[in-house]
Amino acid sequence: MFFPFMTTTRTEGLRQSDRVSFRIPLEASWMDGSGLVRRLLAHSLLISRNGGVLRMQEKFFPGQEISLKRPLEGAGIRSARARIVAEIDHEPEGFLYAVHILEPRSDFWDVEFPSPHKAEEALARLLMECSFCERREVVYLNELELKSFESRKCVARICKVCEAPSIWVEAQSELVSPESQAARGSEVGRFAANHEDDRVLPRRNRTRVKARVLACIRRRGFQEEVAVCEDLSKGGIAFRSRNQYPEGTRVEIAVPFTPGSGAIFVPIRIVFSQPIPSAGLFRHGAAYLKPPE
Ligand SMILES: [Zn+2]
The missing domain is CATH 2.40.10.220 (predicted glycosyltransferase like domains)
Known part of the structure; x- marks a missing residue:
């Protein structure tokens, strides 16, 4: 429908x-x-x-x-x-x-959105704001920025409004409610789910960056799950989760993820799924899907 x-x-x-x-x-x-x-x-x-x-x-x-x-x-x-x-x-x-x-x-939302073709360069994406002028921007994190976010929860980058380098932090929702988590689940998730054909991004950049950041995994018909990333690349991500996602499954992932902050879900496909019996967890590898032209 x-x-x-x-x-x-x-x-x-x-x-x-x-x-x-x-x-x-x-x-x-x-x-x-x-x-x-x-x-x-x-x-x-x-x-x-x-x-x-x-x-x-x-x-x-x-x-x-x-x-x-x-x-x-x-x-x-x-x-x-x-x-x-x-x-x-x-x-x-x-x-x-x-x-x-x-x-x-x-510019109704006062948020700068990068053009979609830049997404192929993203290791991770975040809604961030300049801690000085509070300008918000969807930021595609590179390796340096991801490592900085992992250790300090902030990133140094140039602000176009301040016209100077500044510290950027994750933007917090202007409304916080206990149901905000649940609201992101069912129907909104279905809105956000893409309907394009599965086209995995070409494997041209396999450089993996180890970063222990959280990710949120959303699978249609299931509860959202917060998982821990092992490494990230421009083509995909490896993570550990309690749930097992079968190989070939399409899910959406937001990484990095902080509950209550602006999560950006993008479609991925599970490439491999291995149990880690000692931890009671599953290790997964997943590849980003190419958005429609
Ligand atoms: Zn600024």
Whole structure:
């Protein structure tokens, strides 16, 4: 049932960036049938360059347009027009909608998303912010940055806003709730799941970087699991987990992973799976899947 929706998002360019699990408080407003402007509080579950998944306590229809407002630090407000792409779930806490932001240049989320072709250079990805100006950016970590994050939980890099090197830390969700973990599970996971053919990235770069960072593994129909990475490369990752994932299985992985921070799930395929009987764990190797052209 998600194929028509995925087709729509693809043509609308929703997939032109990573999708980050990130909760941001919002206000939605729209004109109702009698011409009255109505407002409600909402929040994001996933954000991408041109859209996201929002939870809202109101029934909307695909194609319906709404205005979104986002409070900024101080008294500022960021606003944009958005279109409901699809209702993807109905939970007791509200409806989940995939939305498309109609003003792509509005930088509504205040997050810089790198262009997808740079993803092949990524060992790991994180939503980070400059500790000086708080500008947020999806960062593709190289080996040096990954090692720095592993030992110090921060990375030194140039900030385009500060126009200087600065310390970057993981961005924390603006809303923290006990259900945020669960919310990332079922339906949002299905939204985030890709439907492209499995095309494993070419094995041109096999350099492995050992780093003991956490990863979150999401498999459709199963509980999310936090696992420990053994090494990472541009083509894939090796990790240890309690669950066994059969060879050939498609899962999504967010690495590095910190509960409550902006996780970026990307599709991978399990290449090997070996029990470690002494530890009661399984060692896995997995290869990143190539995103659709
Ligand atoms: Zn800065």
